[in-house]
Amino acid sequence: MTSLGFSLSQARLAFSGQWLFDGLTVDFAPGSWTGLLGRSGSGKSSLLRMIAGLPIPDTHDVTLTTSDERPLSGRLAWMAQQDQLLPWRKVIDNVLLGPALRDRPSAAQYQRALDLLGDVGLSDKTQQWPKTLSGGERQRVALARTLFEDAPVILMDEPFSAVDAITRLELHELAARLLAGRTVLLVTHDPLEALRLSDRILILSGQPASLSDVDVPDGHPPRALDAPDVQRMQSHLVRRLHTPHGPIDGSGA
Numbered sequence: 001m002t003s004l005g006f007s008l009s010q011a012r013l014a015f016s017g018q019w020l021f022d023g024l025t026v027d028f029a030p031g032s033w034t035g036l037l038g039r040s041g042s043g044k045s046s047l048l049r050m051i052a053g054l055p056i057p058d059t060h061d062v063t064l065t066t067s068d069e070r071p072l073s074g075r076l077a078w079m080a081q082q083d084q085l086l087p088w089r090k091v092i093d094n095v096l097l098g099p100a101l102r103d104r105p106s107a108a109q110y111q112r113a114l115d116l117l118g119d120v121g122l123s124d125k126t127q128q129w130p131k132t133l134s135g136g137e138r139q140r141v142a143l144a145r146t147l148f149e150d151a152p153v154i155l156m157d158e159p160f161s162a163v164d165a166i167t168r169l170e171l172h173e174l175a176a177r178l179l180a181g182r183t184v185l186l187v188t189h190d191p192l193e194a195l196r197l198s199d200r201i202l203i204l205s206g207q208p209a210s211l212s213d214v215d216v217p218d219g220h221p222p223r224a225l226d227a228p229d230v231q232r233m234q235s236h237l238v239r240r241l242h243t244p245h246g247p248i249d250g251s252g253a
């Protein structure tokens with residue numbers, strides 16, 4: 001799969017005449033992970049919806065361009081906080097949802113879904129109903145379904161926030177490995193998650209909000225939990241989120 005970069009320019013959004021942001025411009029490098037943080041209500045999910053072309057019931061506008069100059073539409077996948085598994089479809093049939101909506105899945109697609117469920121460690125659960133799985137297992141199914149779509153761009157809206165801390169760390173490792181090479185925009189409230197997984201971290205803050213870069217630790221994601229840089233920058237990032245216009249040098253001082 002060829003990596004795809006994309007840019008958004010002049011993104012603006014208002015609800016009831018109040019500008020959440022106006023004039024956001026940012027590039028997402030091909031194959032990179034960008035962590036997007038910001039206080040609750042700053043507009044992160046709305047920005048993701050705009051990139052995905054999902055309906056927004058008020059004033060909004062964005063210009064999207066891609067590194068191959070073809071439309072982004074149809075080449076992105078979405079992973080949300082809720083796994084959005086259909087309870088009346090077995091695990092394997094949830095992974096096959098995309099092709100099933102388009103046509104009857106082929107034998108090759110069925111095999112691919114099985115392989116992906118193997119990749120996420122669920123070979124023994126393919127014929128189970130979603131309600132029989134744990135939250136972490138359900139998110140693994142959602143990850144397999146996302147992978148099935150084979151999209152070069154993945155939008156993630158707090159995908160790991162509903163699971164316990166240890167399961168979340170495991171899902172980080174899994175997602176980083178299986179989504180390598182894709183361009184990922186990850187909305188998260190968890191500074192540690194952003195620091196472990198991101199090549200770049202952006203904070204959305206202010207009114208109207210703007211985007212600012214913060215430093216990321218050295219080394220390739222997924223970074224070790226106990227890497228000194230990760231720990232040091234975590235406290236800095238929490239402070240930075242708390243005082244959005246504070247220093248952004250990442251020194252952690």
Ligand SMILES: Nc1ncnc2c1ncn2[C@@H]1O[C@H](COP(=O)(O)OP(=O)(O)OP(=O)(O)O)[C@@H](O)[C@H]1O
Binds near residue numbers: 039047057
């Ligand atoms: N459909 C809507 N109608 C009216 N206001 C909306 C709508 N969707 C979002 N908003 C408002 O826009 C603001 C930004 O919402 P959004 O969900 O994008 O923020 P967020 O940064 O993702 O928040 P959180 O971190 O809590 O998920 C909020 O104040 C929200 O109430």
